[in-house]
Amino acid sequence: MIQLGLRLHDSHKLPIENLLPRVKESGFSCVHLALRKVLENLPCTPSSLTPGYASYLKKLFERNGLDIAVLGNYLNLAHPSDEVIRNSIESYYAHIRFASLLGCGIVGTETGAPNIEYKFSEECRTDKAFSTFLKNFRPIVKCAEQYGVTIAIEPVVRHIVWSSKRCRQVLDEIGSHNLKVIFDPVNLLELDNVDRRDEVIHEAIELLAPDIAMIHLKDYIRVNEGHGLKSVGAGTGEMDYARIMSFIKKEKPYIYATLENTTVENEIYCRDTILRAYADA
Secondary structure, eight states, X not given: OOEEEEEGGGSOOSOHHHHHHHHHHTTOOEEEEOHHHXXXXXXOSGGGOOHHHHHHHHHHHHHTTOEEEEEEOOOOTTOSOHHHHHHHHHHHHHHHHHHHHHTOOEEEEOOOOXXXXXXXXXXXXXXXXXXXXXXXXXXHHHHHHHHTOEEEEOOOTTSSSOSHHHXXXXXXXXXXXXXXXXXOGGGGOOTTTGGGHHHHHXXXXXXXXXXXXXXXXXEEXXXXXXXXXXXXXXXXXXXXXXXXXXXXXXXXTTOEEEEOSOOTTTHHHXXXXXXXXXXXX
């Protein structure tokens, strides 16, 4: 069976003590927790992520019967400023330590872009940008190994790790059992390849299946801006989930799968869309 959840910051804007019961009542079993976005009124500095804070949250989630599927810390690991990179790495260290205290097995991250704005440029796909990311990422993986936590990267077509092949390269070059993948099929799509969607998803599963530790699920619509696609809640766009659900059913029992880009108004519809697709697979 799939363990279905959602990004906590996509749900009701309530104090976390009031929010978690609502999420559980909506039929979810886990969440993607981004501290900066959910607990906006509390600091998220390395020094603030204390054992006491972790204990409070751990008990709160346990009381509501919810797992923290992933602790998100999505910072730019190719930022051109050395000071920003040093601070970001310290943030990853703190999140890894915090995850170990929370009983959360995964810290999730994207892979950045070599500019201040964290925006796509052709430089994202260069070997130089890739080498920069690897250099900054290696100590984070080492920290994850020390704390017994999985650090999971999320390939995104507009970032440095922009394809399943590039992601496979990261996994092979670093070679750590504590490095895994968050698989978000829509993040691998853009206007140039969306008409080959099934081929792109098939390739990703072929290359990354052994290392996929978690799934993100959303949908897309075509737009006349950005890279031509806009992310939306599952079942509200063009996405076909048959191949993904078949993969989960056959190879990833009880995997965490969290919805993205939902709204308070459609989160139940999106949940039911995925559960139907899973049942039909």
